[in-house]
Amino acid sequence: MSEPLSCTEPTAYDRITSDGGKAGVKFRLQLVVVNASGHEHVQEVARIERDEVSIETLGLTLAEGKLILKSIQEGMVQEQIQDALRRRRHCPECGKARHGKGHHDVTMRTLFGNIELKSPRPEHCRCQRHVEKTFSPIQAILPEHTSPEMLYLEVKWSSLLPYQVGCDLLHDVLPVNEKLSAVTMRNHLFAVPNGWSRNWARSGRA
Ligand SMILES: [Zn+2]
Numbered sequence: 001m002s003e004p005l006s007c008t009e010p011t012a013y014d015r016i017t018s019d020g021g022k023a024g025v026k027f028r029l030q031l032v033v034v035n036a037s038g039h040e041h042v043q044e045v046a047r048i049e050r051d052e053v054s055i056e057t058l059g060l061t062l063a064e065g066k067l068i069l070k071s072i073q074e075g076m077v078q079e080q081i082q083d084a085l086r087r088r089r090h091c092p093e094c095g096k097a098r099h100g101k102g103h104h105d106v107t108m109r110t111l112f113g114n115i116e117l118k119s120p121r122p123e124h125c126r127c128q129r130h131v132e133k134t135f136s137p138i139q140a141i142l143p144e145h146t147s148p149e150m151l152y153l154e155v156k157w158s159s160l161l162p163y164q165v166g167c168d169l170l171h172d173v174l175p176v177n178e179k180l181s182a183v184t185m186r187n188h189l190f191a192v193p194n195g196w197s198r199n200w201a202r203s204g205r206a
Helices: 012-017 062-087 137-141 148-160 163-173 182-191 196-202
Strands: 025-034 040-050 100-110 113-122
Touching: 025 062, 040 062, 062 100, 062 113, 062 137, 062 163, 100 148, 113 137, 148 163, 148 182, 148 196, 163 182
Parallel strands: none
Antiparallel strands: 025 040, 100 113
16 A cells, blocks of 8 residues: 655645634725825725635625625715716806705616715805706706616516516626516616617617
8 A cells, every 4th residue: 555645845725724724815805996186095895705615605606796796886986976076066157165055865776786875956156147046966967867777678678578587687697776676677668768778789888
């Protein structure tokens, strides 16, 4: 009988486990936001820990992927909105700061989750005549509250599959809002103009 193979040099696995710790690795995913002046700030997106690797724990799970997409989407959208509001904080004519008149909540529906936004309602500056006293910058920038990609997939899958199957499919693979239902998808299918999804796909954006 031959002697068992013996390694005199420690392997990478031995080095990880030799100090009594478990084999494994930790991941911290971050979103780094860089503003126009080059200043960076970091938002934590996710922390993932893995022990010994197996085919089930190799890379991301579907659930982790969905949570990460949702978290990145939330961070990106809030930053974009804050940037847009900063640009509109002053009157473009005279440069005076606009006074706030409260805010209301707005929900934006995207493939990577619903995003709740605080939508401020500043007063128009008195240096110009305006029909209304106040306005909503977010309503002016984003009159639609559903992203066209979201609408496209809702309409496409509703037209190819039973509503409930299409709805389940969206929930299975994307972090869409948990309240998305077959009824909503049916309503959206009937609300869009004929050929809308075909034209959207032809535009090269889908
Ligand atoms: Zn002004």
